[in-house]
Amino acid sequence: MATVGDQLTAPETGWKRYDNTYPSISYNGTWAKRTGYAGSYEFTDTYTSTAGDTATFYFVGTKIRIISFCWNNFTADAKITIDGVAHTFSERSTSNTPQVIVFEKMGLPEGKHRVELKLNSGTDYLGIDAIDIDDTGSIEFPIGFQLTAPAQGWKRYDDSDPSIKYFGTFVRESNVGFYGGASNYATSADFKIQFNFIGTKIRIIGNLYQNKFPNVPITIDGVTETFSQYGDLKFQALQYEKIGLENKMHTVEITVPSYAGSIGFDPNNMNVKNIQIDAIDIDDYGKTLHPDEVIDVKDLTVGKRIRFNYLAPAGAFGSISIGKEMLGLLPNAPATSANGDGYFIMYGTNHKGDKLLMADRNIQNISWDALNTAGIASGSGLPIKSLHTIPGLSGYSSAVCKVSASTEYDKASYHAWKAFDGSETTYWTSTAGTETTEEILKIEYSTPTRITSYFLYAIYSPKKWVFEASNDGTAWDILHNGNEVSSWHGLKKTFSFKNDKAYTQYRIRVSERYVWNGLYYVGFYTAQLFTSSDREITLRLPTGGVNASDKDNEWDKYITDDRIWNNVNHGSWTSTTDQSNSKARVIRGYNGLTNWTSGSTELTTPSRGFRPALLIESINNRFLVQDGTDVKTYTSSGWETVGTTPPTDDMFINKGMLDLSTCAPYLKDLIDKSNIKILVSKPKREPTIAHLTGIPVPRIVKMKNDISFLSTSKINSLTLSGTEKGVLRIAITTDSGTTWESKQKDGSWTTVDVTNPIDFKAKAMTIDDFNSIQNWDEKIGQSRNLRCAFYFEQSSSADETSLDSLTMDVDLLDSWDMAMPGVDYKYGYNRNTNLRVLLLSDGDYKINVGSGGSSGSTITEVDGGTF
Secondary structure, eight states: OOOTTOBOSSOOTTEEEEETTOTTOEEESSOEEEEOOTTSGGGEEEEEOSTTOEEEEEEESSOEEEEEEEBTTBOSOEEEEETTEEEEEOOBOSSOEEEEEEEEEOOOOSSEEEEEEEEOSSSSBEEEOEEEEETTOEEEOOTTOBOSSOOTTEEEEETTOTTSEEESOEEEEEOTTSGGGEEEEEOSTTOEEEEEEEESOEEEEEEEBTTSOSOEEEEETTEEEEEOOBSSOEEEEEEEEEOOOOSEEEEEEEEOOTTOOSBSOOTTOTTSBOOEEEEEEEETTOEEEOTTEESSGGGOOTTOEEEEEEEEOTTSOOEEEESSOOSSBOOSSOOSSEEEEEEEEEEEEOTTOOEEEEESSOOEEOOHHHHHHHTSSSSSOEEEEEEEOOOOOSSSBOSSEEEEESOOSOTTTOOGGGGGSSOSSOOEEOOOBOTTOOEEEEEEEEEEEEOOEEEEEEEEOEEEEEEEEESSSSSOEEEEEEEOSSOOTTOEEEEEOOOOOEEEEEEEEEEEEOEETTEEOOEEEEEEEEEEEEEEEEEEOOOOOSSTTOOOSHHHHHOOOHHHHOOTTOOEEEEEEETTEEEEEEEESTTSTTOEEEEETTOOTTTOEEOOEEEEOOOOOEEEEEETTEEEEEETTEEEEEEESSOOHHHHHHHOBSOSTTTGGGGGGSSOGGGEEEEEEOTTSOOEEEEOOOOOOOEEEEOSSOEEOTTEEEEEEEEEEEEESSEEEEEEESSTTSSOEEEOTTSOEEEOOTTOHHHHHHHSBOHHHHHTOOOHHHHHGGGOEEEEEEEEEOSSTTOOEEEEEEEEEEEEOOOOOOOOBTTTEEEEEEETTEEEEEEOSOSOOOOOOOBOSTTOOBOOEEEOOOO
16 A cells, blocks of 8 residues: 555555546635646646645545655645644655655545645645545535536436426526526425435535525425525536435425515516526436336336336337436437437226326337337237346446447447447447457446346357356356357347346357358347346327317326426327228327327328337236145135145146135145245246234233232332233232132222133233222231232234233331441440430431439430531
8 A cells, every 4th residue: 555655646446536627626826737747647737836825625535645746846844734633744855756645644534524735834836736535435516616517426417307396386597507508497485396316415506696595495305404595696506415315215305485575586676586406416326216206116106107218220119128217318309219218107007907107208209100010009009028228328338337349340430339329220340350259248237137138130140159147257157058050140139048137247258150251250230138027018009089079088188287298299199090081090299288180100200209108017916825845725625736835837827816815714724734824926927925924822821929018017009011912911819829809990809710711801900900909908918918810812913912010119017127336336425414326327227215324324315426
């Protein structure tokens, strides 16, 4: 590990480096910036020779290094102050050395730190070349700083992103100063925005102006703080920042202050105020979610939405992925090809309980005939068996994955990522080799991903290859062996296999190639990796009404708000045939959300859009019973053994029960009643196991010995404490168990048979009944003995019934012990009739005083004076 004084031209493992030009470093004084010097990091450095000049910045992390030049005219009197604690360092050296560690501080508490560097005295130079901090940390920006792009480690969402939900009224203002060229401002007091995000940090970006509020409420996960938007005009200013959150989903709400007054915009009256959010920055690996967004289809309910990605070549149906953000959103007015995200919004269920969803936008400009050829436009729709895992790439990496190849024929045109760009005209190709030259095309995912098939559209086809997977890049599992008996240049092929494991890395490793024009290449127009869906899903077109008067259709029932469905007057194909023209299909939303028209099926213009409806099949559980190692089902003839464990899909499909109620009364007839398991599965899915939970029979617990009260003069109270979520009853005996009794509501006592659970439960006392008894001395009489019995019963498996303690409040009988002189007390005589006693230990003392000695004197006084 490098130390102070060492040259360090790159950050060590566990560190990251920021150049001296990083915009959040604030230079105060006469600093000069040098560029183009080869010895400096990034060919730049900053220096000053004016005493008192400072450079200030904030960083998040636990350690810091200052990197600078060292030379004989650099200062030996520099000061660095971290969170108010000052340190000194030197940049003086006899040799001219760039990129030297001149200061290091380790072990800072995790969090945000303020740093100031200062030339303390003299006219020698103080230089700053770079700053190293934790590789998980960051150099931060002060509130109010203009931040026109997300900083390193952050990514930005525009305020128009559909993951942000708006309430109340607002106006979208256009200005080149805004991020994205426009921003919404509030025009009503009930204006607010809501969104969720996954990550550990968040920034609010907005414009400062004098018609803004100084304390805008922001609530994150139920905790409210405020931030200011008031100030001189500045666009894209950092207005609020929160870091150090737990890496999970967080809820965010920003509202108008409660005292707001007039809301809106009046250039002549700064008392008419508004709030205006321009953008949101979060972790670069995080994501924002609409307040109604879910990431798993099982969490979908009416009104909820789920993210999807659609990837398609020009003029043809493509492929889809559901539940994960891959790219930015598709444009509201689509193109003939597609590569982007959207939302499916759930609007209902069908008679079988299947979930019905609609895309929140048109996702492609395409003819009805092309959709019909793909199976989308048919009445039943197109079953989707596989979901793609790679969006269309525009470079070697994205937030989802990165790709590479062992060789590329031409670095300018035939990059590895061209096989994953979603186009069927561009391609990747290797350099030429021999028939057996190995070639590798590799995909690395940012999160573990389960792959069950892959698609290749070859320009130069391989002959033999393996499809492999790994989680460390060293050990590779072969999932599929490819071996084509003839060349397949220009053909498309899909290869499927069974795989239940998620990996982070996959590769196609080619061992033999087919010849093309005398040369041996490997190349693909398109490569795509797929995962199988865990639900049966179907894509189709929505219904649109056979004529303009027909309102009994999905469009008229559910597509009612342009702000939700992003219609922008762009028509959407439906599955409905025009009643007046059997060759035409109904188009909805063209030139108005509710507008009805129809068009020829082969056309793509004007504005023929594909807005899919999605059907997600409900899970219909099937049940089997495990009796020991046998798997059984119940029929009208009784229990039938269908096989042994583990159960198979065929067992569930052919013999599974749809309802457990018919077999429940007969579970007691099974052989291994102590090890019964209910097996639950949906056909074609892995089985899960539900364990039976039994409720114990009632228990009676009796004390073995008596509690004796012989040493007490009075029983003030007896108090039981415990938990009674089920049933708890108490009976007592004062004759060592011969007769058991319980006090009744009318004050009388009745005998209880504690060997009979039914009698015990019916007659015995509750804890409150027991604790209300006041005449214990009368009840226990001269025997002075007491013993208790308890009845415990659970009404359900969740009940917890317990007895914790018996507390007794009694008066003890008096007894006195002889005190020892010199140990417990000292005594003396002040005069013949006065006894003086000094007590040496705590307690109650009784002094018996009699007649004096031979003189006949009598003690008349006792005191505690000093000796």
